Amino acid sequence: MTTEHLIVFSVPGLRVADVDASTTPTLHRWGKSGGVTELAPTFPCVTSPVQASMLTGTPPREHGVISNGFYHRDRDEVEFWVAHHDVVAGEPVWDVLKRRRPGFTTAVWHYQNIKGATADFIITPAPIHEPDGTTKLWCYSKPDGLYAELLTDLGHFPLQHYWGPLSSIESTRWILRGARWLIERNAPNLHLIYLPHLDYAGQKFSPDSPQARTALVELDAELASFAEFVGASRIGASVAFLVAGEYAMTPVSGVVHPNRLLRQAGLLRVREESGAEHVNLGASRAFAMVDHQFAHVYVKPSNASATGARSAVGDGRASESDIERVAEVFRGVAGVADVCAGRRRADIGLDHPRSGEIVLVAREDSWFAYPWWLDDRAAPAFARSVDIHRKPGYDPVELFFDPATRGIPLDATLVKGSHGAPPVSDRQRSALILSSDPPASVRFDRPLRDTDVKRLIFALLTDERDRDGR
16 A cells, blocks of 8 residues: 655654653654664765765765765865755655656755755755855745745744754754645645754763753654644645654764874965964865764875965876875874775775765764864864854864853864764664555565665655665
8 A cells, every 4th residue: 555645754863772662652653553673874874965865765976975065176165065956966756756656746844955956845944144244044945935935924944943052952843843834735745854853962962861862852742743733634644654863873982183183294284364274275285074973085196286286186186105195194093993095985885086085984982073273272263153164074063152252162072972984883773763564665674774765765655666766
């Protein structure tokens, strides 16, 4: 029997061990009604690559989303949280569905890299950065005007509660209210919803902390309210829920600063502006674009001069000896589990043109921080602010607040949970929960991969075999 309406929740940090009758009764009930199994994310285990893997059914070496950010070699520029769907190669699940079930509609709520996608309804944060440095709340939407309509009824998406020191359940609550709003008006057949709430306490206090348990209780309560609404709506008799934990966090006690190591080795250069040090990508022989528990290290040819580095990076690649010299900087460093240089990147599935010449993998109890300055007095101003676009790497310290400076602290040891490394242990796998009987073509009696989610969605909505959902 096919499902006419499927609601998929993408929930970072949800583990099978987190699901029990007392803490998460709604998730526990769904799992008892349908099925629950472990979900093994494909490396790198962070939001943008994992969501692309779930939507396309292919790994990062094929869809090309190699982290939450990208380094553009042709213009020596790092771009994090780019948001546009054209960075994703491969056919998303909603395009396959449209061929098999003409008339089916899809909504995508707050997913990464979704602007310009062919889904029917899209909402994702797109704040407007004014010339005077202020930020205007706004969301990208499809069709045009959808957010303006939603804004009239719900008010602005609370961006301050989505990321930063004020992150809270309010962002997840607004996302679910927005999903209710759309169900009342359009009742999409496939509704993909990103719920960020478990990310915050897991990184700030550790995934095994009392605060993380409280976050589970809060999230489950919101899901219970949402499920009650859906059950009473016009799609209530024909709906199923699928919950995909994007990744699992592990407690961390160590932090590695790859760019500081490169600087100390004479491979990364900085420039001074108003007393602050900024990384000089054009003059650097190597730099690291960090993202949780992995980092892409980009290496330039040894014959690239400071003035000609840009053209050299765009037209040529570093030699094996260039790469090996940089790789040696990280070998034996505490907290670094693997240094994958050159062809070794294929072993971890990141042999893609966008990948760095070297990919670093952290130990399960460590993570990578982006700073390059050796003295905090030389930190650029944006380091002490929530600035996800100017930093050439992910910065979880943005979840904290320093009363003394009234800004973001610079102490990376504050972070107590991380993710991103390949799931080599059971505790690095997340959860997959289905509220209805699993289709015969997708077995729930063994761990599944994030690349299996596309065919699971397809099987639930079409009752087709595996090969039809590719």
